[in-house]
Amino acid sequence: MTVRAQGTFDVDMQPLADDEGWGGFARMSLDKRFRGDLDGRSKGVMLAAHTEVKGSAGYVALERVTAELAGRSGSFVLQHSGIMGQGRESLEIAVVTDSGTGELKGISGTLEIFFKKEGHAYVFAYSLPTAE
Numbered sequence: 181m182t183v184r185a186q187g188t189f190d191v192d193m194q195p196l197a198d199d200e201g202w203g204g205f206a207r208m209s210l211d212k213r214f215r216g217d218l219d220g221r222s223k224g225v226m227l228a229a230h231t232e233v234k235g236s237a238g239y240v241a242l243e244r245v246t247a248e249l250a251g252r253s254g255s256f257v258l259q260h261s262g263i264m265g266q267g268r269e270s271l272e273i274a275v276v277t278d279s280g281t282g283e284l285k286g287i288s289g290t291l292e293i294f295f296k297k298e299g300h301a302y303v304f305a306y307s308l309p310t311a312e
Contacts, residue, residue: 184303185216185250187214188302189301190299196208209226214247219249222243226240238263240261249304252308255281275288289304289305
């Protein structure tokens with residue numbers, strides 16, 4: 181059964197070392213604090229490609245979320261894939277299969293991010309195996 185969790189998060193993104201043969205991609209560290217139904221933190225890394233056309237770019241990221249969700253604690257990995265340009269945006273964020281640990285072992289799902297004037301919000305549609 182899929183359940184929806186929602187809340188807000190803060191993110192701190194910091195540039196990583198300059199291009200070392202990576203093809204001119206921007207690399208950033210991610211440090212997030214989730215609040216709401218998903219309560220915890222994540223650490224990750226993002227790789228972005230910008231084009232000569234302003235507003236066109238693509239990015240991929242991986243982040244390990246360590247949190248409490250529905251009274252269960254553990255961690256899981258989220259994989260991001262985003263593209264924007266020519267007036268369109270596409271962003272997919274999904275739980276990496278079999279990445280759940282602790283009481284979140286077996287978790288699956290997708291996360292949506294919403295950018296609001298007052299900050300970032302999320303809706304996490306997830307499934308967890310029945311607790312033993």
